[in-house]
Amino acid sequence: MRTYQEAGVDISRGDRVTDFIRKMKSPALGENLGEKIGGFAGGVRFDPSRYRRPVLLSTCDGVGTKILVARTLKRYTTIGIDLVSMCANDLLACGVKPMVFQDYIACGRIVEETVQEILKGVVAGCEQAGCRLTGGETAEMPDLYSDGDFDLAGFCAGIAEEEEILPRLDRIREGDALLGLPSSGIHSNGLSLARKILPESAWVDLLVPTRIYTREITALAETGGVLAAAHVTGGGLEANLARVIPERIRARLSWDWPRPEVFKHIQKRGGVEESEMRRVFNLGIGVALVVSRSVVGEVLGAAKRSGIPVLEIGELAAIERGEVG
Numbered sequence: 001m002r003t004y005q006e007a008g009v010d011i012s013r014g015d016r017v018t019d020f021i022r023k024m025k026s027p028a029l030g031e032n033l034g035e036k037i038g039g040f041a042g043g044v045r046f047d048p049s050r051y052r053r054p055v056l057l058s059t060c061d062g063v064g065t066k067i068l069v070a071r072t073l074k075r076y077t078t079i080g081i082d083l084v085s086m087c088a089n090d091l092l093a094c095g096v097k098p099m100v101f102q103d104y105i106a107c108g109r110i111v112e113e114t115v116q117e118i119l120k121g122v123v124a125g126c127e128q129a130g131c132r133l134t135g136g137e138t139a140e141m142p143d144l145y146s147d148g149d150f151d152l153a154g155f156c157a158g159i160a161e162e163e164e165i166l167p168r169l170d171r172i173r174e175g176d177a178l179l180g181l182p183s184s185g186i187h188s189n190g191l192s193l194a195r196k197i198l199p200e201s202a203w204v205d206l207l208v209p210t211r212i213y214t215r216e217i218t219a220l221a222e223t224g225g226v227l228a229a230a231h232v233t234g235g236g237l238e239a240n241l242a243r244v245i246p247e248r249i250r251a252r253l254s255w256d257w258p259r260p261e262v263f264k265h266i267q268k269r270g271g272v273e274e275s276e277m278r279r280v281f282n283l284g285i286g287v288a289l290v291v292s293r294s295v296v297g298e299v300l301g302a303a304k305r306s307g308i309p310v311l312e313i314g315e316l317a318a319i320e321r322g323e324v325g
Helices: 011-023 066-073 077-092 112-129 191-197 200-207 214-221 236-242 261-270 274-280 293-305
Strands: 054-061 100-107 132-140 150-161 177-182 226-231 249-253 285-291 311-318
Touching (some): 011 112, 011 132, 054 077, 066 077, 066 150, 066 200, 077 112, 077 214, 077 226, 112 150, 177 249, 191 200, 191 261, 200 261, 214 226, 214 285, 214 293, 226 236, 236 249, 236 274, 236 285, 261 274, 285 293, 285 311
Parallel strands (some): 100 132
Antiparallel strands (some): 054 150, 100 150, 177 285, 226 285, 249 311
């Protein structure tokens, strides 16, 4: 065994993946300031005069065992969108609009058709998020991954004015309202449980891509009434809200909003306790917003004018002595 290809790594396959991206037409693949596609780095211009105290924020994430659903059904485009969504929504929850995204695909052997479908989804996700795909990496590692196995990681970054970054903990008070932006379904969390409960014939419902909330959060944040935002991922609503509110306060949720059918099927078929459903899944709320009680009407009005669906899901309450937050 004297060549890289004999060892299981075909450099030409990786080159063809780069060529595939280079030929795609999308605003998400616009001007790249670092290098041409396939170079060592990439970036975008920004106007420093727009900021007084600019802060660069970045996120990284993957799509978890949703990959196994995609692989079973041989449908890969949606998980490319998910990869962008999981990173971009985390950034948006900080009040930062995504600017750049990069992907990492690790596999045992590059299957070009599969990688191309994933990348189509990544580009579509970047278009939805309003950011640029400035680079990525496809790594072929035959002894680390088996043939057909792969994993995904995504990285997203944006710049924001320091005073506009969320959460604004010093302004959050008990009595502030909780609003929810509806999810598109299960998103990319809880799939390890869902796969064990639902038959493969129902798995197509698990591949609905994670909604990207750039338009919604940007529009509502402009009202000045949004004090915090929580991207509802692993841990459910309560755990993710706890990450963005003061320790002395807890979320008092109504739990009475309509849930997507997929959650009803999981709970009924699997006999899953309500407490476990709340702990694992988003249950129909993709992003939860903390809104100052004094301006909640203005925020709801802005949502209505912009055609943004918003649910009133509860309020913040003080943690009583002896109560667990």
